Amino acid sequence: MQGIVTKIIPFSSVDGPGNRTAIFLQGCNLDCKYxxxxxxxxxxxxxxxxxxxxxxxxxxxxxxxxxxxxxxxVSCDTCIKTCPHDSTPKASPMTAExxxxxxxxxxxxxxxxxxxxxxxMLQPEFIRELFILAKDQGLGTxxxxxxxxxxxxxxxxxxxxxxxxxxxxxxYDDEHKFVTGGSNREILENATYLGENGKLYEVRCVIAPDxxxxxxxxxxxxxFLLPLYKHHPFRIKIIAYRPMGVRAEYSDMRVxxxxxxSGYKDMLSEMGYEEIIII
Amino acid sequence: MRPVSMERVEQxxxxxxxxxxxxxxxxxxxxxxxxxxxDSLMEVLDLPEGLDxxxxxxxxxxxxxxxSEGHAPLRPRYITPDYGKLMKEGCKYLNLEAPRDLFxxxxxxxxxxxxxxxxxxxxxxxxxxxDLLEPFxxxxxxxxxxxxxxxxLLNVDRxxxxxxxxxxxxxxxxxxxxxxxxxxxxxxxxxxxxSLKYEEGVSTDEYLKEAVECALTCAKxxxxxxxxxxxxxxxxxxxxSCYNGLPxxxxxxxxxxxxxGNIAKKASSIDDFKNNKLPYVMDIMARYMDARIKFExxxxxxxxxxxxxxxxxxxxxxxxxxxxxVGLADAVNILFEKEGKEGRxxxxxxxxxxxxxxxxxxxxxxxxxxxxxxxVTGGHFLLHAQVGLxxxxxxxxxxxxxxGEEPEELIDQLNVLSKFHKYFPSGxxxxxxxxxxxxxxxxxxxxxxxxxxxxxxxxxxxxxxDSDVIRVTGYLVKRSExxxxxxxxxxxxxxxxxxxxxxxxxxxxxxxxR
Ligand code: SF4
Ligand code: SF4
Numbered sequence: 001m002q003g004i005v006t007k008i009i010p011f012s013s014v015d016g017p018g019n020r021t022a023i024f025l026q027g028c029n030l031d032c033k034y035x036x037x038x039x040x041x042x043x044x045x046x047x048x049x050x051x052x053x054x055x056x057x058x059x060x061x062x063x064x065x066x067x068x069x070x071x072x073x074v075s076c077d078t079c080i081k082t083c084p085h086d087s088t089p090k091a092s093p094m095t096a097e098x099x100x101x102x103x104x105x106x107x108x109x110x111x112x113x114x115x116x117x118x119x120x121m122l123q124p125e126f127i128r129e130l131f132i133l134a135k136d137q138g139l140g141t142x143x144x145x146x147x148x149x150x151x152x153x154x155x156x157x158x159x160x161x162x163x164x165x166x167x168x169x170x171x172y173d174d175e176h177k178f179v180t181g182g183s184n185r186e187i188l189e190n191a192t193y194l195g196e197n198g199k200l201y202e203v204r205c206v207i208a209p210d211x212x213x214x215x216x217x218x219x220x221x222x223x224f225l226l227p228l229y230k231h232h233p234f235r236i237k238i239i240a241y242r243p244m245g246v247r248a249e250y251s252d253m254r255v256x257x258x259x260x261x262s263g264y265k266d267m268l269s270e271m272g273y274e275e276i277i278i279i
Numbered sequence: 280m281r282p283v284s285m286e287r288v289e290q291x292x293x294x295x296x297x298x299x300x301x302x303x304x305x306x307x308x309x310x311x312x313x314x315x316x317x318d319s320l321m322e323v324l325d326l327p328e329g330l331d332x333x334x335x336x337x338x339x340x341x342x343x344x345x346x347s348e349g350h351a352p353l354r355p356r357y358i359t360p361d362y363g364k365l366m367k368e369g370c371k372y373l374n375l376e377a378p379r380d381l382f383x384x385x386x387x388x389x390x391x392x393x394x395x396x397x398x399x400x401x402x403x404x405x406x407x408x409x410d411l412l413e414p415f416x417x418x419x420x421x422x423x424x425x426x427x428x429x430x431x432l433l434n435v436d437r438x439x440x441x442x443x444x445x446x447x448x449x450x451x452x453x454x455x456x457x458x459x460x461x462x463x464x465x466x467x468x469x470x471x472x473x474s475l476k477y478e479e480g481v482s483t484d485e486y487l488k489e490a491v492e493c494a495l496t497c498a499k500x501x502x503x504x505x506x507x508x509x510x511x512x513x514x515x516x517x518x519x520s521c522y523n524g525l526p527x528x529x530x531x532x533x534x535x536x537x538x539x540g541n542i543a544k545k546a547s548s549i550d551d552f553k554n555n556k557l558p559y560v561m562d563i564m565a566r567y568m569d570a571r572i573k574f575e576x577x578x579x580x581x582x583x584x585x586x587x588x589x590x591x592x593x594x595x596x597x598x599x600x601x602x603x604x605v606g607l608a609d610a611v612n613i614l615f616e617k618e619g620k621e622g623r624x625x626x627x628x629x630x631x632x633x634x635x636x637x638x639x640x641x642x643x644x645x646x647x648x649x650x651x652x653x654x655v656t657g658g659h660f661l662l663h664a665q666v667g668l669x670x671x672x673x674x675x676x677x678x679x680x681x682x683g684e685e686p687e688e689l690i691d692q693l694n695v696l697s698k699f700h701k702y703f704p705s706g707x708x709x710x711x712x713x714x715x716x717x718x719x720x721x722x723x724x725x726x727x728x729x730x731x732x733x734x735x736x737x738x739x740x741x742x743x744x745d746s747d748v749i750r751v752t753g754y755l756v757k758r759s760e761x762x763x764x765x766x767x768x769x770x771x772x773x774x775x776x777x778x779x780x781x782x783x784x785x786x787x788x789x790x791x792x793r
Pocket of ligand 1: 043044045046047048049050051066082083084085086087088089090
C-alpha cells in the first residue's frame, strides 16, 4: 500500500540511537501550538495556491493534482508558508518498497530507520510494511508518535517495531488540551501499554513555560512513568521550546533557560531515571 | 655538482635577507628557511630531461610539485623510527638506558624526538603510544599516570612545533589511550596529530565512542581503517604526518605530486590526457623521484652515518616513496568542459567514472615502475592523495570533492569517496565538520565510521563545527592562533601559517557541516 511521505532524511542524528534514515509521514491529528512544521499537519487538497507562489517553477498542476519537481526547487519554503491548509506540495504517495529503495542507499552507514511525522500512526499498515522490509535487512525500527492512536490495536506492527518514542506534552488533561487541542488519556494509556510490553524507547516532554505549568507536569509525568521505567528502562528527552518554524502567533513565547531545563533533569534523576537528555 | 648563475645567487641572497628580517617567522622557522635557501643553490641530482618545464614554472601551469624537498636531500622526507626498540633497549648514541617506569618512558621519548629528522626538521611520527606506554602505565598510580601523560602531550605541543607530528593508538583499547583522550579534551592543542587504528570487533564500541567524543571536542583522533592498512602494509605500518600509511622502522624517501588539473589543461581531449599527457608527466615524475632516492641512498651518507640507521631504529630497506597526486576533481571537470560534457566530479556518474579510469591509469603505471630501493613495497612507490599546500590556488586536494561543491547529502559524498580511497596505501583522507547537536549522539559518527570502513574508505577525520582546533587539510591548527598570525604576530607552530594560507586560498572554513 501507499503512504503519504512528506520527506526522507538520509542521515539523521536526532531521531533515535546512532545514525538512522528518518521517514516523515504527512498528516497529524493534534494541533500543538508550538508545532515546528505545521505544513505536515494536513493532506494537500490540490487547491493550487502554492503553484502560483513558487519562485522557481518547481510546482505545476497536472490533472488537477499539484506536481513537485525536486530538481528545480530552491528550498525557499514559500510554498509551505503560503499554503492556506497546513500542508505541503512536496508530500507524495509512495509504496513501502519505493521508500525502502531509498533507505537501502544508506546501508551500511545506518543502524536503523525511524518513522515520524506529522503523526505516522495514522498510517500504521504502511509502517508495518516498511518495517518488515527493514527487519529483513537487519535494520532497527523505531516509531516517533504522539500516542493518540492505540498501539494495542496493532500487535502485528509492534512485532516488527523495536520501540516507540512517545510525546507526553503535558500531564494534566486540561493543560494537554490547551497545548495540543486534544486529550492525553489515550496517550497515557499507550505509554502504559508500551512500557509493559518493553516497547517504550523514549519519552519526550516539550518545555514551553508560557503554555502550561512545566514543573508540575514534568514531576507528575516522572511519577506516573516510574513503575514502567522499573519494569523496562527507557530514556527521557527534555526538549526546549524554540521559535524556529513555529507559526507566527506562537513564535514569541519564552524559551526556557538552561537552568530550568537542568532543574527538570535533576528532578527526574532524583526519582531514579538514568538517561535524561536535554535538547 | 653543476654551477649556478651569479644572478641566481644574488636573488637567493635577497631572499635570505628577507627571511632574516621577517617579523612573522620565529627563530626556529628562520633557521629552517635559511637552510632551505642554501640547499636551493645545489645542483647535484641527475634530473630527467623535460622536468624543468613541468616543475619550475608558475603555479597555474606547473604539473609536478616536489613539496619543497630541496635540491640535495640530506635525509629521507618521512622517518618512522621503531620506538619499540628504544623502549626495550635504550639508545647508545643518546646514552639512554631502557626505561623502567612511566616517568622514564616519557622522558626517553621526549629526548629521542629531538633527534628524529624529517623534511620539517621535526619528527613526523611519534610512535604507537599505547603499545609503547601501556607496559609502564601501572608503574604509577592512576592520577599520576593521567598527569604525566597530559604533561607529555603538552610538552610535545610546545616543543615539536609542527602539526605534522603524528602519534598512533589502537586498534585495542588501552589505559594509555584513555588518558590521552582525557588530556586532549582539556588541552585542545594542535600537536600531536593522532590516529586511531580502528577495526570492528577488535576495537570495542566503548573505545570508539570515547574516541569520537574526544574528536568532537578537539578534532582528534582521526580514524584509520586498520584492516585495510594491514592488508597492504602488514601489521608493521604507521600513520605519520597528515595521514600517511608507511612501513615502521623506515619511512618515505620522498613525496612528489602530480598536479592533475594542470596536466588536463594541456590535453586536447580525454583520450589525449589518458594516452599522452598524463603518461608523459608520470614518467618524468617517477624518474625524478628515482634520482632523489638515488642521491639519498648512494650519496648523502645518511644511512651510513645517522645513529637511527646505525643502531637499527630504522633500516634503509624499510623505506619506500610516495607517488602523490592532487586535483583529480579539477582534471575531470576540465576534461569534461573541454569535451562539452555536462556534469561535475562528485555529482555525475560519468564524471566519477572518468576519475576512476584516471586512477586506474596511475595505479597501473605505478605497478609497472620499479625502483631498486623500495624493496619493502615490492619495488614500487606507494600512491598518495596529497592534501594540498597553503599556496595552492584552484587545486583540490587528492581525490576530494572541492569545498563548496560537496553533495547535499553526506551519503552521496561517502559513496563517491569509497571509489577512490582504496588506491592510496600511503594515505588519503576526508574531513567532516559535524554539527554541535551530534555531541549528544556520538553513535551517529560511530555508525558512519563503521559503514565507511565496510565500504573501503581508508581514513576519516571529524571535528565539531564550533571547536577551536580544526583540521586544515591533514594537520590541525587552532583558529585562535591563525587569528593571531593574521594580525601580524609570530606564532609558535609553523603549520599555523600553512593553515592561514589554506583558509585564504583553500576555503577550509567553508566546508559543508554535517
Ligand atoms: S500544498 Fe497547500 S497550497 Fe499547495 S496545493 Fe496543496 S493545499 Fe494547496
Ligand atoms: S520550497 Fe516550495 S516555493 Fe520554494 S522553490 Fe521549492 S517548491 Fe517552490
